[in-house]
Amino acid sequence: xxxxxxxxxxxxxxxxxxxxxxxxxxxxxxxxxxxxxxxxxxxxxxxxxxxxxxx
Numbered sequence: 176x177x178x179x180x181x182x183x184x185x186x187x188x189x190x191x192x193x194x195x196x197x198x199x200x201x202x203x204x205x206x207x208x209x210x211x212x213x214x215x216x217x218x219x220x221x222x223x224x225x226x227x228x229x230x
Contacts, residue, residue, distance in 0.1 A: 185210065198214040
């Protein structure tokens with residue numbers, strides 16, 4: 176069984192090989208990973224480089 180990746184916003188989990196389209200960012204020195212749904216929903220905030228706590 177492969178590694179599982181978890182969305183840091185909603186908690187969705189998927190096998191690592193299925194997360195190629197997920198978004199990653201670094202906030203306060205910590206790597207964050209977001210699923211496709213959260214990425215689309217919060218795209219403007221991500222582009223504005225707002226920390227996820229502001230979404």
